[in-house]
Amino acid sequence: MSKLPNVGTSIFTTMSKMATEYKAINLSQGFPNFPVDERLINIVAKLAKENVHQYLPMAGYPPLLTKIALITKKSYGRIIHPETEILVTAGATQGIFTAIQALIDTNDEVIILDPSYDCYEAPILLCNANPVRVSLNDDYTPDWEKIEKSCSSRTKMIIINNPHNPTGKILSESDFEAFESILEKYPKIIVLSDEVYEYITFEEKHIAAHTREKLLNRSVIISSFGKSFHVTGWKIGYLIAPEHLMKEIKKVHQFLVFSVNSICQVAISEYLELVTVQEISQLYMDKRNYFRHLLKESRFELLPCEGTYFQVASYTSISNENDVDFCKRLIMEHGVAAIPISTFYENNKDHHLIRFCFAKDNATLEEAAKRLCKI
Structure with missing residues (x-):
């Protein structure tokens, strides 16, 4: 008998796997794609x-x-x-x-x-x-x-x-x-x-x-x-x-x-003898601002982002489908992977919101935004 009977494959694994299968830009899982400090x-x-x-x-x-x-x-x-x-x-x-x-x-x-x-x-x-x-x-x-x-x-x-x-x-x-x-x-x-x-x-x-x-x-x-x-x-x-x-x-x-x-x-x-942790926020603030600028002409409504390297966006002006289905279609038809917010709730509350990770190099953010702005 399973100790965790209701635990299956995580949404992060599912979306990253689909991103690989469809050769989509992966803005779903929260990891940077730019080089580590030399x-x-x-x-x-x-x-x-x-x-x-x-x-x-x-x-x-x-x-x-x-x-x-x-x-x-x-x-x-x-x-x-x-x-x-x-x-x-x-x-x-x-x-x-x-x-x-x-x-x-x-x-x-x-x-x-x-x-x-x-x-x-x-x-x-x-x-x-x-x-x-x-x-x-x-x-x-x-x-x-x-x-x-x-x-x-x-x-x-x-x-x-x-x-x-x-x-x-x-x-x-x-x-x-x-x-x-x-x-x-x-x-x-x-x-x-x-x-x-x-x-x-x-x-x-x-x-x-x-x-x-x-x-x-x-x-x-x-x-x-x-x-x-x-x-x-x-x-x-x-x-x-x-x-x-x-x-x-x-x-x-x-x-x-x-x-x-x-x-x-x-x-x-x-x-830690070479860097200070206080330097980190400016790097990600620049990325947040750039990503938000790139999506300014899209049909997505961007919610405020006060911290982390995640941007939540509403797609209500684009589709009425549930957020899981929308994210899957986003990968299959538009080549960008995101995470549906409903999966973070016990009751799968769906406000038609998705999460993008902007901890990516500028070229990746630019190409992702180009695809998202065409929707």
Whole structure:
């Protein structure tokens, strides 16, 4: 009998496979197609000949842990202890899975805000716990009244994603005030804050859980070097949590992967001496602006994009078909792959919206826009 009977092939796999079959431009899956920084490549080439190929300490390469603490202090003003509050993970997904496995028990409830990334629910189900899906408002702001009504004595965790995939929204100061008001009434709730796009924000910087004094002792915060440095295939991220939570998370981590690949950890540690994470947002703001400019004459209506490298678009002036069928036809007839937003909801709520990834080189964005503007 399957432990995950309702889990099948993900929409990301389906759309990427169709893109390959139909030779379509793939703006569906969230990965960059432009070259990695040559300085990082050179570091890896150098390290390949050095003695960095054996197990590293379970929590991570100590110099990298120190640099993560420095980044966190510089970015958010938070002082953390590298030895006890940081864990390097095999990608953000592994960090999320590990945290949920460590902290959630049978029959606990975990609140997920829809539309939501698909890696949240499965580890909850594998704990024999209960995911509670709460939809955001139609403008993708949180309905805090609805969220509070979904809390109970069985609620163990609330997952937030900020900046938000797939919508590109960021939480406001008033959002955090409302959130913290709820949490004061439920002191046992843990916050899992997925902030993998933390350094890809535009006009307004996102408010990190790191900066919220009331959240620090009850939050597990997920970050991603793969997203920040355009090396998604390296599958390397990290999580930060107070020691009492991190102790439990490390117990699971050591039996899941033990330690993360050594050469990537050492490479990123050295790379961080050459770059700052603050440089990243300008690169993606330029790409966002360029992609939006290219689609200005199309029939798609572009929603605001405050962060991430995703652009949500409405196709209501083009078609009445459901978003999954529209995305399939977009691939087959027009040669561009996107992701239907309904697949991020438990109930497949369909607002005729699709998601494009603009983390692509200019030539790819130009050709994709050319095809989309002909529709």
